[in-house]
Amino acid sequence: MSSNLKKISLITFCSLGVFWSLPLAAQQTGWGEKNKLEDAEIVVEKNRVNELPEATRNFEKLRIPPPEKKPRQVNYRFADYRLATNNLNLPMRVLTIKQEDLTQVNGNYIKLGLGNYSTAYVKGYFHNKRDNQFSYGADVSHVASAKGPVDGSNSGVSNSEIKFNAESYTRDLTVGGNLYYNHDRYNFYGYSPVIEKIDRDTIKQVFNRIGADIFFNNKVSKSELQFQGGVGFKYFTNRFGARESNILTNIGVGYALDENAKINVDAKASFVGYKDSTSINRGYFRLRPSYESVSDLVSLSLGAVIAYTGDEVNNARKLNIYPSVRVGYEVVDDQFQLFAGVEGDLKRVTLHDLTQENPYLNQDVQVADENKVLDFYGGLTGNLGSSLKFTARAGYQSFRNLYFFNASQTDSTKFDLVYDNGTTKVINFLGELSYNYSERFRLGLKTEINKYTTDLLAKPFHRPAFQTNISGSYNYNDKIYFHTELYYLSRTYGQVFRRDNEGIYRPALKETDNITDLNLKVDYRFSNKFSTFVMGNNLLGNQYQRFVNYPNKGLQLIIGASYIF
Template sequence: MKRIFLWSLGLCLSYMGYAQSGNNPWEDPRGIEDAEIVIEKKREIELPTANRQYNKVPPLPAPPAIAPFQYSFQEFTYGLAPLKPRVRPLTLSDEPLSKLYGNYVKAGFGNYVTPYAAAHLSNKRNPDVAWNAHLEHQSSLNGPVDSSNSGNARSLVALSTRTMGQKGSLRTTLGYERQMVHYYGYPETDIPPISDSIRQVYHRFGAEIAIRPNGERVKADYTLDARYNFQADRFGAQEQVGGLKGSLFLDINEDFSAELALAGYLSQRADLTEQFRYYAQLQPVVVYTRGDLEVKGGVNVIFDNDTLANTNPTYLYPVVQAKYTVTDALVPYAKLWGNVEMVTWHRLTQENPWIGREAALNNTVIPIEVILGAQGALGTIGYYDAGVSIGTVRNWYFYTLSDTETGRFDLEYDQNNTTRFNAFGEITAKGGEIFRGSLRADYYFYQRRDGLGEPLDAVYAWHRPQVSLTALTQVNLGDKFLLDAKASILGGIIVPGEAEALAPIYDLGVKAEYRVTQRLGVFANFSNLLNQNWVQYQNYPSQNLLFIGGVSYAF
């Protein structure tokens, strides 16, 4: 077999040689010659023996011996004289707290035979409990019309406490106020009425308990107010109003939260007739917040039992509000809603103390109101808010002179819709502890309508101003000189029976105090500093310049 294999291998190699030389053996007519190849496997190759010589490396000489080191230890003793320092170490004692003079008493006297007294008391430096009490009295024996027939007086006592806890605070307030006025808006006569016959005295008592959170954002939180007000007058009329007002907050997730505002009041008035009223409000809303955008949506549900002809016991209005923070200086906002405002005798007499006994009480209905505006920070010193609102008002009250009670006002309710437009702007500013101020401007437009919605001619929003401007300023110069000032302008007030609006009101009041020492000071109060005999309510001119000067003592 090996021979056949080797023979075949030789044949292939021969063919490759012929192919490279260009000769094809298959085409040679002579054919393939016989040949024999012999391969010997036992052939050996013999090489001569190599001659190898090695030279050994001689050993290195031994290193010389090294003598051992000798160590010598010596003891040294140092002697120093005792140190006697002449400088004693400084020991710091607790720095005494500066004394606070938060309590004070004031006493003064002014023209129109006007005595004045005030006192303020409070605790000091207690982070857990704070309380304060305030007492004040001011009365003028004489007034702008027939001397004592237009005198007035006001006395006030208020006590409040606040207790701080880990999760919130509890505030309590008690107050009593006595206000005396005269109905001096009677026609001019040769013989004026007796002063005591036109004198009115209001006694007001109020109590409130309020719970507030500590300001930290939590998953769920709430606020709660409980209030009670009592008012009585010299002629036996009384009103009691009590109720609750609160809010709930629930953080659903990063984008959504829920809020619930609720209020409920019961009131009872006893005068020529008795009137029992209730008022309840429920306003649930859902809040969506994403980045700088905040949107609120919900409903406002109100229940009451007013008895006007077109008054329903239940009201349901939408509440939609949105705002977007462009920067801290620009936050545009918009709101659409409806509401019902509760009207009480207590509220009306504080606004106009010359109301008669026959004035009825009915709530004000606002079916729809749209508010557009913008607010933001004025750098680091202030804040602004400006915008416009337009809506309709129903059952709105207006002051008119009573036909049966001389010198007293009655309430005229418009059961139709009145269009009300308001353009407003407000700025507040603060300059450290030296200056604080605010400015508020309003322009109003009213259009009363008939039952068909058509505008009425020569029927106006009686005693409602069309222009209002109020500026407040507080200045504190090193706790040495204190100044409070208030300037106000009211214009466009139209009253029944007058062809033109009342003259504009320009009023300026200033309170200044100079502290001679930390405890002793002198003060001067000015009312109606421009000395104008202006009229806000028909037939009731104001006092001219009223000046009160006195001393104060802090302790």
Template structure:
């Protein structure tokens, strides 16, 4: 709003005030005159001028700013005091019931099973395994197996064979000591069917049975990584056959180990064997073997070294007797930058030989076959192992050994269906070259391929009779959709020589080629059916001279787990 407009408003208001005042003054004056003149009205002329202009002087305006007052601000000195306030509060007792999650039920174990089946050659089969489940302190159970073929490859019943064995076992896990024990038996039935073709024989004279009873018990550390470890126990075996052979073996083992430093460990292994044998024409013969083997394991320059010696006393009646033998023992391992591991070592030992071991290798021995220990005077070995990928591994190596009293099998000149045990009391050299390749894909597919070559250089025996020169084996397992399980096995064994007393010549046996297959279908976790196919090529090969093996064999059955 400007000054001129304000001025006009003031002028108008002033004019109206003056006009009103004039009328009021005139009225009052006229009333007085009227009252004086008794109410007579005189002629009066009133003149109103409206164009009058009231002029006001201009006001002076001061535009100077008022200077701020100079105020000095001072910071007051303030002191703060803190004091702890301990307010006693009543105890708060909140009762809350926690929400507990339900434990997930454990999967039921089906470790126990019963198998039953039947196959050609009139072969019944029965097997059972029973044990306790999920016990942190105790494990116990029993196993039974029966497989008997009434007929065989030669003259039906005259070449039948079978096996029946069983055992009861138990193990108790204490806080510091673990105790284990086992009692069992093994019965094997054979027939001497290696007689000449078209020869009339009495079936009762062909029978041979081996019965073995055994009992054992051991005490050892519960913690495997204890600084001081030990193992002590015994084993007793007793063998009889269908003739008059008897053999008892009592063995005591005592092993201990203890840490000397951070990467050094000492071990002492010892055992005592007392072997007694008796037969038709053989008086009681007792052999003793006492072995002490102290070793020291340590690391040096990237090598893991195990070194020591063996001191062995034995009183064998063949060759040197009542003698103490010393053998150096050493083994070193070194890991290469590529991840492979190389190893090498030297060794020597008295290898215990019993009638039970001989009859497991060759059940067709003639009566009065004697067992003598084998002296491995020296062995040098080395090799390499490692992983080619996350699923494939390999191992290969070579060993060179010398032996005294190495044993071999020869057909008897009196009865070709029975075998003699002959010993080379000179020095036998043996070279073994081997290679192994393994493959494992998520436990669904496994495959192992191995090849071995053995080269013998005998001294007092013309050939290494009934010992192979090579063996190639392949084993594979495969699982399909958790319903099918397949197992395949193939092997080839060759280079076996025999001696024919009728012709006086060495015999080269044909290579043994065998292919076996097993398939199993799981109807459920508890019930399945299986079929085994052995010797699919139906090759009646001979590993022992005059003893052809069975041809194609089939065995089918079922399994129930609980």
């Protein structure tokens, strides 16, 4: 306290001394009020130059050491706050996304219709609804015309079929089976009713087909090892006592080496027993190993086909080895690809399938497997956006035992299977185009050109050189559905036998018609379950001949209704 008083006394004394010294200084220098300021000249000289030494720049950033971490103990205290549940009104709502409902799948529908030519139309589809473990059902079909284009009921036709199927799904394995029965009735109406009087019972033809198979695969599995296989049986009979049984099996294995490469081995076998006036056994085996790889620009498939046939028709080659090579190059990623390859194959041919292509076959026909000796091909494929897809392909092919349908020399209403003694050369062009817009409008185009060069046959009987197909569908407001199809087949040739002036029957070529056929189907939907439909076949009304002496039906209309349940 005493030291502070001493400091205050000293400061006060110094201040008073300065105050009293100011008037004395003013009197000595003449700065009083009675004195005047005289004129004077002041000269300022700048003789000094201030120079600063050159600074040294320091580019090193200023480093501030981080604070030293000191361990500290943090204690937490959890308080238990409980709200009363009575009269609690929370205004906050949880925002959720509505789950999209699955489209309802109706397991059954039936369609019934009637048309000209005394036609009955019945279709049935009976299946279980969506299930993660099982799928099973049955399909029923009956389409019959009591009358036809020639001689009334003598050209009627009937096609009936019933099919059953079932599948079982587990996590890594699918097992299923199929069973079907097919009954077809035709008439050999390729005669002239003005000239010939026909016993109706002699022109009837009836086909019965029975088939069953079981299969398995692990396609849903993500395993590196993929496999599939099956075994089946087909049985065929006709009205004239011909019988054909076919036991067939297949198995395939694929192993992924990595994400871009895999190895495949596919094998199939068939044993056919055929009995008509004679009995024939026909064995068949096919093995195809291959290596496949895919990169950003190039896709490659290298393999071979080893095939065996037990046929003896036309001195058929028993054991055959073919190349199987295909190379693809992506010109534009996922949009445009060029491809080329060479391959060969042996195709199993049976009477079961041939009678579906031409139901007017003769008895005791000679059936042989189709041997595609070589096929050199190249082309391009791609898409323009997600709606337009296209494919163009050109190839040069060589066949042995390629079958042709030709009118029988003993009965002009029936057809025999004939083969070229040598090889049949084919220059092939194929083009496909598909357009899909918003799932409501679809358009498809397919065109195929085949230039056949035969060895001994006069013409490639009943094989058209040009055929094209245009199909389209349109969905109008989920109320009216349109589906149309237009196809064109160029004229073909058949061989008939005509009697000359000497009374000898000699072969002569006969052309069939150029075929232009327009079909249209319209469905009108009254509700989700009930709709009506109108089907028009051959709307242009052309009575063309696909096979010699067999004119087709003219305009045909079918009107009916369908019900979904």
